[in-house]
Amino acid sequence: MKNDTSIKNWLKEFHLDHPLVIAGPCSAETEEQVLKIAHELKNTDTSVMRAGIWKPRTRPGNFEGVGAIGLEWLKKAKEETGLKIATEVANKTHVDLALKADVDVLWVGARSTVSPFIVQEIADALKGTDKVVLIKNPVNPDLALWLGAVERFYNADIRNLGVIHRGFSTYEKIKYRNNPEWQIAVELQKNFPDLPLIVDPSHIAGNRDLVFDICQTALDLNYDGIMVETHHTPNKAWSDAAQQITPEMLDQMTKDLRIRNKSGESAFNEEILRLRSKVDVVDDQIFEAISKRMKIVDQIGELKKENNVAIFQPERWNAILDRLTAYAKDIDLSEDFTNRFLKAIHQESIQHQHKIINKENK
Numbered sequence: 554m555k556n557d558t559s560i561k562n563w564l565k566e567f568h569l570d571h572p573l574v575i576a577g578p579c580s581a582e583t584e585e586q587v588l589k590i591a592h593e594l595k596n597t598d599t600s601v602m603r604a605g606i607w608k609p610r611t612r613p614g615n616f617e618g619v620g621a622i623g624l625e626w627l628k629k630a631k632e633e634t635g636l637k638i639a640t641e642v643a644n645k646t647h648v649d650l651a652l653k654a655d656v657d658v659l660w661v662g663a664r665s666t667v668s669p670f671i672v673q674e675i676a677d678a679l680k681g682t683d684k685v686v687l688i689k690n691p692v693n694p695d696l697a698l699w700l701g702a703v704e705r706f707y708n709a710d711i712r713n714l715g716v717i718h719r720g721f722s723t724y725e726k727i728k729y730r731n732n733p734e735w736q737i738a739v740e741l742q743k744n745f746p747d748l749p750l751i752v753d754p755s756h757i758a759g760n761r762d763l764v765f766d767i768c769q770t771a772l773d774l775n776y777d778g779i780m781v782e783t784h785h786t787p788n789k790a791w792s793d794a795a796q797q798i799t800p801e802m803l804d805q806m807t808k809d810l811r812i813r814n815k816s817g818e819s820a821f822n823e824e825i826l827r828l829r830s831k832v833d834v835v836d837d838q839i840f841e842a843i844s845k846r847m848k849i850v851d852q853i854g855e856l857k858k859e860n861n862v863a864i865f866q867p868e869r870w871n872a873i874l875d876r877l878t879a880y881a882k883d884i885d886l887s888e889d890f891t892n893r894f895l896k897a898i899h900q901e902s903i904q905h906q907h908k909i910i911n912k913e914n915k
């Protein structure tokens with residue numbers, strides 16, 4: 554698949570002077586809930602109302618969605634507010650029902666994108682549709698799998714396409730529910746600049762306090778839109794309560810977000826913004842990596858404490874210095890910087906272990 558400028562046409566037809574806003578509850582719960590949220594969203598920048606009808610949950614026994622009846626509520630919301638409507642489809646039956654209910658935007662969830670069989674089934678069921686189809690990234694950080702799913706829809710003659718970045722599963726303890734791994738979405742955008750890219754801050758965050766910053770990072774990286782889980786009483790939501798925000802919070806957020814000019818005042822401004830966003834992404838990665846290193850150093854500290862071994866290990870440290878000084882030279886880092894940087898790391902390690910070794914056993 555090559556970049557195709559026509560895949561962006563559906564987005565242009567909204568004639569927006571701001572990024573596209575898709576908002577609505579994680580799950581449709583009752584008719585009253587769907588209509589209440591729809592009417593509150595009507596007075597915001599929202600163009601499309603989302604609601605999950607069939608909810609793929611990690612473990613059975615949790616609320617798994619209201620099913621097809623929810624489509625009737627969404628239809629009513631559309632009639633009453635003029636908002637377009639969106640829901641997730643995960644098989645041919647879902648597609649058939651969503652098309653019958655004239656759902657405007659269908660998205661493919663992260664758990665479906667991982668399976669080429671499911672993606673193909675959905676693509677076949679949608680063949681030639683003029684509905685908008687948005688493909689969430691797969692749960693694992695695999696750009697090829699994400700792109701492969703986009704290609705399956707493109708090959709099924711679906712031209713109103715876009716992707717949703719919802720972050721990637723990780724075993725590591727991080728502040729996000731799903732690791733953003735921005736570089737994967739940036740790479741996709743580099744290859745397909747006309748494929749609309751929408752961020753799902755709710756699933757990346759897992760926590761409403763982080764939603765704003767994730768949206769801002771996405772806008773700094775030239776994303777085309779945001780899809781935000783929004784509920785009139787978030788804490789009472791039947792699913793994903795911690796990450797939903799109210800329509801009022803959404804309204805304030807879209808007012809506070811800084812929208813970057815795609816064609817800045819000068820080529821310089823635009824380029825420096827783009828490069829600085831990349832620097833921010835790398836800086837986060839460096840700090841995360843250092844924090845990860847210190848956690849391992851802490852474990853070594855515990856081990857040393859149990860075995861009554863000294864903190865400073867000159868032989869090991871000199872071996873690290875020799876190896877990294879040679880490596881740094883190869884990758885164009887000055888010897889002076891490398892020495893100072895490694896010294897700072899070593900000092901921090903020693904401080905960490907010092908605390909551990911001198912901690913009183915309770």
Ligand SMILES: O=C(O)C(=O)C[C@]1(C(=O)O)C=C[C@@H](O)C=C1
Binds near residue numbers: 850866873903
């Ligand atoms: O290898 C160890 O013994 C460590 O405690 C780790 C570490 C390091 O930061 O890499 C810290 C202190 C020692 O002087 C040597 C190395």
